[in-house]
Amino acid sequence: MTDKQRKLSTEAYKGVRDFYPEDMFIQKHIFDLWKKHVEAFGYVEYNASVLEPSELYKAKSGDEIVNEQTYSFKDRGDRDVTLRPEMTPTLARMVAGRKRELGFPLRWYSIPNLFRYEQPQRGRLREHWQLNVDIIGVESIQAEIEIIQIAYNLTKAFGLKDADFEIRINNRMIVNYVLKDVFALSDEQSHVLSKLIDRKEKMSAEEFKDKVATIFEATPDKAQKFLTLINSQNFEEYTGHLPQTKEEHESLCLIKEVIVGLEALGIRNVRFDQTLMRGFDYYTGTVFEVFDNNPKNRRAILGGGRYDEILGIFGEEKVPFIGFGAGDVVVRDLMETYGTLPTFKPAARLAICPTDLPFIPYANEIAQKIRQAGISVAVDYTQKKIGDKVKNADKNGIPYVICVGEEEQKSGKFKIKNLKTREEVSLNEENIIKSLR
């Protein structure tokens, strides 16, 4: 390295994160909570590479992300490769690949890292980790209820109370019914209008009204009817504006049944939201999101839905899929907002500081015995002063320390110091093990 004169930067690549041990500790805490709550319902973990053939994302996904915001490149063998921007296409690919061998229903989860080329901002980075939870092979709304129940449990696990958030729910079937049957829009008009509805909360009422008017240019009376409908205050008002047909009845029943099913499980902060679309075009039924009501932080915490047609891109027959994704950056922000971030604790419970080099073998011997009892021990091998060694153990968050020198080697007794309380007790090895357990 010595012949290298130019200094390299120590910065990470733009928009991604370094996880120093303190950050990694928080990330592990988030992952552990995720795993605990999904595994309670029998979900099993899967994974895949971040590298996927680019064609996997060229099937229409409806999200601008996929076409304009991917990390895509040609490999040295001229293959088009993409760093996965979402996990759903990979999940579908894996299920399609072993459809005949797998025992449905499947309950699968994964915590992949995902990549999007976009301007980094609060809550949105170029790389994030996302919990993906999916139940595959269940047609009935029991799947909706379970998936939303898990989303609810997770939100509570990160410290939010019922009043802090709401679960917004809609159904793509009712959206399609409204756009295509009630308002008789073409496929293209429907697409443009559904994208507009998706962004409704991000613009003023005036702006929204103008844009609706443009879409309904030829039929201004319909524009007014549509605005009245989309601005309904609640489920009853919304349904009141719709013609009573079989299709309308069925889709609305589904929404109602999910809400009632969740209520029976004690989940009451669920609200029908006729403007909820969720980005991806592959959704075919229920869509939902958990929304943070905190005035400082109003935004979706997680979201998902049903996408029963996804295997079509692989030429496979329909298998019902429903699931959601929850990102780690958003959760970390949430935990900061709600004061539930954990305090860093290293694996090591005890630091052993030899007072001088000749006592290292004895320190190692003691360390080894304590490790055999399942307790993590770090020995300081540096030639620092003993006081600095103790300070350093404290700096690294190790809770207890013993110094080992001539006296200790003779007596087999050690002053074990609690670095938080500053209390010191003199114990032999056996009692050190007992007290650390």
Add this chain to the structure above:
Amino acid sequence: MTDKQRKLSTEAYKGVRDFYPEDMFIQKHIFDLWKKHVEAFGYVEYNASVLEPSELYKAKSGDEIVNEQTYSFKDRGDRDVTLRPEMTPTLARMVAGRKRELGFPLRWYSIPNLFRYEQPQRGRLREHWQLNVDIIGVESIQAEIEIIQIAYNLTKAFGLKDADFEIRINNRMIVNYVLKDVFALSDEQSHVLSKLIDRKEKMSAEEFKDKVATIFEATPDKAQKFLTLINSQNFEEYTGHLPQTKEEHESLCLIKEVIVGLEALGIRNVRFDQTLMRGFDYYTGTVFEVFDNNPKNRRAILGGGRYDEILGIFGEEKVPFIGFGAGDVVVRDLMETYGTLPTFKPAARLAICPTDLPFIPYANEIAQKIRQAGISVAVDYTQKKIGDKVKNADKNGIPYVICVGEEEQKSGKFKIKNLKTREEVSLNEENIIKSLR
């Protein structure tokens, strides 16, 4: 999706793996063993993004991998980005970036996924996960001893006995002394010869001899002397061929001390190997590898060394680093060879199969109570026949099943079936919890 006619392939990208739940289970088992053994010594986990600025690898690394086998591309903002091919440059970057705040010695580990564009073959894929264990800030050979002890513990943990493997050790200082001082080779000649030594085991003795002759073209007597030295049978023979100088003495003492230190810990399968180089140019002292002696599988299981000059590329002063990397593909192959692969067990301990739709709410109620006792439960919501539901639970590896119908709802008693032994016991909910704990 319906308008998409062309079928997509369900294959993963070439040379990377899909982790179906059974594969993920094995990978988690490997990671858990890794974590347990390094955390016992007080190591803490860190991580970073797979995306790194390409310049991080342009500093000479000595490994052809880095220049010819990376996944490198330009992002949409025209930055040169590389998918990390190894973790060491990232570790060095992170340590350099916070050098003043960190409390040395550091014991850090990580399990990153690494990328290399190469022809996939047994034990070598385009993406693999690699345990990286490093101790930073310790100049003494105590660091060598601890690092090699951990490597030894891990190898044993995967099922190998002492006789199944050996730990090969060398020191770059003695290599440099031999090439530059004893044989007075130029920097370039030294570089070529050290690369040749690295590949010695991969060619015939004749071929090696010829290549050595080419390097020592002008001085054939030296070529013979060199061959005698490099072909030494053991440490004593090797040292006997060297002129007795201070430098020779010091480097050889270090190797001897490490071997003696490991012996004191009961680790006796350590062997000096004058041909061991390890690929990377950044090594400055001890290099070592764990080598599988199994005749079917002769190869390095893991390897590492000391690289005290690495922070130089960031313009930082020297900090001692020593560590090793161990890959998951190699470990999985090892466990297959030694018959130590674990059997798949899903999180769910119990499957509840409602006999018909009306009993789902009651099944959910029971499931919820059992989950609250910390036991994972999966409810089958499909409309399959009850026998198929039970079969499917078995297929997914869930060990116990209960069916819930009218009788069960009335009596509150359930026949819990062990799907392995086929035994059935009739228990109430409370006793189900007790028996599953």
